[in-house]
Amino acid sequence: MKDELQNGEERDEVLQAVGQLPQSIEPQRDLWPEIASRLDAPVTSRRPGVQMGWTLALAAGLGCMALGALLTVGLMKRADTGAPNTLTAQATAPANSATAAATTPGAADAPQVRQASLGGYAMLGPEYEQARATLMIGLAERLDRLPPLERQKVERNLNEIRRALGELNAALKLAPNDTLLRELLLNTYHDELTLLANVNQIADSIPSRTPS
């Protein structure tokens, strides 16, 4: 385009056309009354949280979530004091959750740790990833303490959350800059962690039995 404009003839034509443009365009109606009424209207702040920008909000959210996840795992580790050594070993599983699930004894039946979008769980930070992996591995052992029907319900609802994550990620592909979707996605990741932590905690609280 630049080269074309450097062509003298074409440049003259463009300048000529620009020169023929009107100096101003009068609106077909008087716009001022509408502008004035809007200026007089009370100022309503829309979504103050969003004003700081979704990237900042997302970063803050991820930080909070990782912190929450670490706290959850920390509390669970404390609750696990006195539990079999295998659980302690699981709690210090490596950040690579899939490897952890595959190599930890007794975790063969653990629900698969799936990768998600938003850059995958890895993008949520290594602490989050490790917290989730630990909860997932602990879940397999704890689910065994629940009645079979309840176990199925928990698994069905975990799948429900994962289906929601799938829907959100699919929608994000269509609208990658949608702040609503990003917020929902972040909170749904958090919901998954919360569900895992709650189920683990409920299973831990199940009244004990004596040896037969």
Add this chain to the structure above:
Amino acid sequence: MIKRYFLVAALLCSSLAFAEEDVDHSLQADPKGDVDISNVAGSVSVSGWDRQVVRVTGSLGDGVERLDFTSEGKRTVIKVVLKKSTHWGDGGGADLSIRVPSGSRLDINTVSADIDVHGVTGAQRLQAVSGEVSTEVGAEEAEVKTVSGDVVLRGESKPSVLNLTTVSGNAQVSRIAGEMIATTVSGDFNLSAETIARARLRTTSGNLSLRGALVGDARVDSETISGDLSFIFKSPINAEFDVETFSGDIENCFGPRSQSKSEHGPGRELHFRQGDGKAEVRINSLSGGISLCDR
């Protein structure tokens, strides 16, 4: 003759198999002490009284190894211990009726045993896997968690803090006030509050409704993925509303109508101020519908 012996033996065996042991024990307890109760199957019914005594009556199923009942300092523990050989659904539970000082703080854990609490004014922490939870709460904090158990919770219109979580259990909450956090994956929640100061409500696919009056600087933050959210606020409403969906509908019966977020997208949004707008109501949804109304 031999047949008769067989019959008697069979009857003995069957009566032993279904043998139940009645219990009736009492211990002194602190008027505002902690009472921890755990049971697997059967039921736990707790009621408050004005005596400084915890009394446990009921029956233990044949799968029960023993009932631990201790009281030390401010803590009373009632624990049903099952035999290792007892399997889920073997009827190895216990039906317990427990009287506690009305100011006690309760911590109850069950698997399929139903929990029923009334007349207790202290804080409550109730947890069941599939058991149903029915309770009355006063001004103290209440935390109720279930996997699939349904929850019925009645308040006394006194400001308190309620934390309610289910995986798939439904909840019916009435006459509460103050702060509430309600979270479910697929359960349906019907929440009715006298006054709402703070509410954080989350559902994945369950439907949730909230009814009540917003206090001056109330904050309501609600989110759903595919479940429907319904709000009925008592008039006059003084709140600023920020409602947004990615693809769900928004219905509003007292303020402006929602608008499309974009020319071609399915999303809707609704931002408006009602009255002086001191309270804030924020609702987000992926595909679930949102309904706002006044009464």
